[in-house]
Amino acid sequence: MALERTASMSIILRLEIDKSLAHFGGILSSISAAGGDIVAIDVIKVSKQRTVRDITVNVYDQAHAQQVVDVVSRLAGVKLINVSDRTFLVHLGGKLEVQPKMPIKNREELSRVYTPGVARVCQAIAEDPSKAFSLTIKRNTVAVVSDGSAVLGLGDVGPYAAMPVMEGKAMLFKQLAGVDAFPICLDTKDTEEIIRIVKAIAPAFGGINLEDISAPRCFEIEERLKEELDIPVFHDDQHGTAVVMLAGLLNALKLVGKRLDEIKVVVCGIGAAGTACTKMLLSAGVQNIIGVDRDGAIVRGKRYDNPMWNWYAERTNPDNVSGSLSDVIEGADVFIGVSAPGVLKVEDIKKMARDPIVFAMANPIPEIDPEEAEPYVRVLATGRSDLPNQINNVLCFPGIFRGALDCRAREINEEMKLAAAKAIASVVSDEELNEYYIIPSVFNTKVVERVREAVIEAAVRTGVARRDTKD
Template identity: 55%
Template sequence: MTKGAFTPNAGDSIIVRLKIEGQTQGLSQVTSRIAELNGHIGAIDLVRPLSGWASIRDFSIYTSGADHGEEIVAALKKVKGVEVIHFSDRTFLMHLGGKIEVTSRQTLKTRDDLSMAYTPGVGRVCTAIHQNPEEVYKLTIKRNTVAIVTDGTAVLGLGNIGPQAAMPVMEGKAMLFKEFAGIDAFPICLDAKNADEVVAAVRAIAPGFGGINLEDIAAPHCFEIEKRLQEELDIPVFHDDQHGTAVVVSSALINSLKLLGKKPEDIKVVVLGAGAAGTACTKMIKQLKVDNIIACDRKGAIHKSRDDLNEAKQWFADNTNPDGLKGSLQEVIAGADVFLGVSGPRQLSVEDIKKMAKDPVV
């Protein structure tokens, strides 16, 4: 990639509303200036024409980040015959007011509708469920509702940012449930200080949900929370950061090895990240008969000689790295067939990949 080049991504895009004097020259000046600053124009929409060949237009521009977007806007303000009316971050626009809402499946247009949906008719339905608790799955939303539960301690690559800051991610996950599976999901963001508080809160709300999706809860207490909830609740409990990631990674690995003609028992896998995702991925990969797995954390390879491991990382020391390799990621990556990154960004360089085996999978 040349300097300033990037892969366009709607997540880093802006929309700029401009008043442009002179239809041809003004428009060409704007597009040229954006191109000079390595902005990618996604769309140009006419808002309305003005007298004298002037116009107001919206420019959707892909940028490399917030600073790049501000640089483009500042440059457009200096273009002669162009007025920047306003500009917005398209991603923030999508999040205004939140991304999800509760809607009714039944309409309330008459007094009869109200009498059946609410009191007095609803009391008969409550009695039916009380007499036969299994009826809750037929007569309420429980059968199609999932709680997306987080404490905000391990959100994306942002770390421990708290339950309120985690809300946009949980709303996004709720959208995925609804749009791709038709399941109603709702964010439950807990201000909890430990595993006991999370377990107690989820146990208390569980009667209203058909399943629990644990999300962005830091290791190692995420393992305890999942285990205890699976033992205590009578509904499915799924930790997306563990099992969702592991399923996708395992299927990708199976297909990659088929394509390359390699056998699971013959490959070397390096896993960067020993948190929830790294642990679950490693456990599932081992079930594919992959034995030579080396996990790395911030201090390098995890091995039995290290004395700074918590319970979760001790599992890696006991069950992976059969040759007892020591050293940094850059050292143990040599000869690896597969690199699995479940940590932060920009950890693997081109030089690292060159050290890997032929036809590496990253």
């Protein structure tokens, strides 16, 4: 399972070729010899003497792209006109637009959708605010809110740089679950200000998806908003990740024949995702969890500045073992990584119990190079779209919000999350289950369907649904 040349790093070389000096076949051979994977060739212009062609090449990374460019630039009779990066091309002008549901063709229609007709609808909502759900976009909208402080594994890149991720989340909400999501990146990291702003924009939304807000601020922001708003507030990096991690783990454990209550789990990176994964594991019945962050294992008897770590120390690490990741991973059945690239070494995996399960979920670069880890693990999963076993919160947030919006849930509670995890796991049948298929694909349409159903059932059972979906 090697990191491959994939479409996420793909360049288009526009070349002007002097036919008397260069052979096209030779150019292609040079690109291949430099390790470039040629996936498309387009003819742009042809004349007797010259041709202009676009060659699309998948490469490993930016440095490799430069090597391919250098090789082509040195070829006699070849002029490199332009190099474009396909990933940047799809981002030109952003990835979203707003589409009206109907055209406004004449004055009559104008006076219905806008003034004066709209005024009566405003009055109806003013008299009964719950009508906002039936007469505005609220019933199907989610705000994807970030302050840009923990974007993927890139860290604090700020609100402008966070936008492409939030736009991507909004695309996924719409494509996978029909939810209209709006990317909202805030130019503040002040907890109180974020809470105030989210509360102030809430009238337009049926749910709030907090995204890429760093720990520990994310905990207070989410808790307070949950208390103060009557629509679901869900910090995706915490709960979405935890739900999908549990789904993958339920299936991986079936393969290795181990039970949740007998395994030892090491969680690396006790930030937003790591804390939520731990809480989910605890509520699913795991008893032996050791959390590790930059300074080693989280232990009882030490006072941490991060209040969440004090909470964490009280509920995990039953033997109170201390030390580095390499120390505490001895005998572990499962490694859950939500920390940083390269944190886990092959030597660490060798110390794990039989049939190691490694979920290296840091994005965009996992805790260990999958190619290095593969010979030593039984089950390997990462957060990446370009490798098998993608443990990514995208398997959760579209379906969980679809269900919550459809039954007009007041909140997304623990039972709904657990139901979502089991629903995701159930999409992989026992016949299909194998080391490279513990978790369904993002494009498997059964995922949203099953998560939606399970979430609605759990919302009704726990009394947080405000609408009967059978109506």
